Amino acid sequence: MKDAAGSGHRVVVLGAGYAGLAAAVQLAARGQRRGPGRVRVTVVNAQERFTERMRLHMAATGQRLAELSVPELLASTGAEFVRGWVTAVDAQTRTVRVDDELVLPYDTLVYALGGVAGTDAVPGAADHAYTLGGAQDAALFAERLDRLVRGTVVVAGSGLTGVESAAEIAERHPRLNVVLLGRQEPGARLDSRARAHVRAALDRLGVHVRSGVEVAKVLPGAVELAGGESVAADAVLWTGGTRVSPLAAAAGLTVDEQGRIVTDAALRSVSHPDVYAVGDAAAVRQAYGIMHGTCQSGMPTGVHAALSVDRELRGKEPKPFRFGYYHTPVSLGRGDAVVQFTRPDDRPRRICLTGRAAVRYKETVTASPWPTYGRMKKLPSSGAFWPRGGRFTRRGGTK
Missing domain, CATH: 3.50.50.60 (FAD/NAD(P)-binding domain)
Known part of the structure; x- marks a missing residue:
């Protein structure tokens, strides 16, 4: 059994989806400001390719998407990338096991293992x-x-x-x-x-x-x-529907009936405050209820977790997470769409875009967060960068 150890505050991010990558990029950028080796960020993900879940309905019909590499994005941040499946989390010893071979110790864990298709409930x-x-x-x-x-x-x-x-x-x-x-x-x-x-x-x-x-x-x-x-x-x-990984429950973290990690106001596990939960893996309560998983809400949780870890390292208390929904974009093929603007609790407003205007809005504002991560690397003092530049991820063309 190999053991990966080192000096500095060790932050391990599990999952490089929208929320996990947002957390990792912000953590690494802020860690660089603290000096070499003061904060060590390790990102664990099963694949090197970034999965654009918002475009999977396009890939499912044979449309080729751009090849987006997680290691490539992390290359200039100082974060380490480990490719492999997370097979266990030991919350008592603060270790993560990858592929049953590599053991990664952590001081802070950012748990961002998103959901997978919920096929278990229906036979066949x-x-x-x-x-x-x-x-x-x-x-x-x-x-x-x-x-x-x-x-x-x-x-x-x-x-x-x-x-x-x-x-x-x-x-x-x-x-x-x-x-x-x-x-x-x-x-x-x-x-x-x-x-x-x-x-x-x-x-x-x-x-x-x-x-x-x-x-x-x-x-x-x-x-x-x-x-x-x-x-x-x-x-x-x-x-x-979707389901989340059983790893959190198996590790003894407090989870809800769906297996999501129950968090406090700052996104820390209520049972293990050295674990932050973000994205689909977290049961995050707001004034209007439990947030539902989307890129729109996932990325802010990742950034907030990074800001909170940074505050803790500076001897300050993390601030409560606050989030309100803004819109619901829906593709209807390549030439049509709907964008429903919403109240913070996700109830629809009476304003919406349809047709070509909605397509342009969706492609410009929501279709890809990839350029956002690049801006996070360059501007570590801010956490308020949300998705723009959808055309970037369509550069691969179509079949």
Whole structure:
């Protein structure tokens, strides 16, 4: 068993998604200000490639995205990158085990292991459905679509990921019959105008929407609904929710019923204050309730965790985390979109953008956080940089 040790305050960041990378870049930048070796930041992630989850519905239809490298971004920050799977966290000895071989000790842990597709609750979903868990999963689904000359594709889950995926599939593969199944109406959390635009776009693309239904089982060539009805399917894309890694619970950290780490106001674990939880892995309570996981909320938690660690190292108490939602962008293929502006508690305002204006807004403001990380490296004194510059991540072109 190898042991990685060293001097300085050791910060280990688990996960290099939107929240974890935001935390790592800010921590490394601020650590450099404190002097060489004073703060050592190590980022652990299973892949070197950064997964743009906001674009996976595009990758799932064969559209090629830019190759974004986590080590490349971290190269000038002083942070160390370790590629591997986190197999255990020992909160008592303050160590992390990677691939059952490498042991990383930490003084502060930033836990940013995001969610994966929640296929466990429905029999057959894990075995017979495709997911958007990462770039490889999306590529496998894209290959399946390319092999279908005719047939039916069922998108299980009518949340925003399901809506975006169904629209993208129908636009890119008009020869296929696309069926969107879910308990709720597509765009249920949007206001009436935005919701009507979503439905009109799906109708225009030929997506067959069935709301108020629940998938009870996924079979090799069909999905079975609650009540016994069967819907034939040549391919099933599962977008019905996510689940988090069981590592936090196994480590003895206090978690909620979904396995997310329960945090205090500063994003520290309520049971282990040397552990910060960010992004989808954290149950973060605000005045309006528990935050739900999005890039919009995930990146701010990562930055706040970095600022809090920096304050602690300077002998100060971390400040409470405060966050309010601003918008809900929804892609409807490449030439259409909806942007619903929201109140801080995520309730819809009466203002929304639709069509080309929404597409431009989404691409300019929300489509990619990658340039944001670069600005974080250069401006470590501020934590208020949020996503801009979506075109950067489309430079890879399309097939």
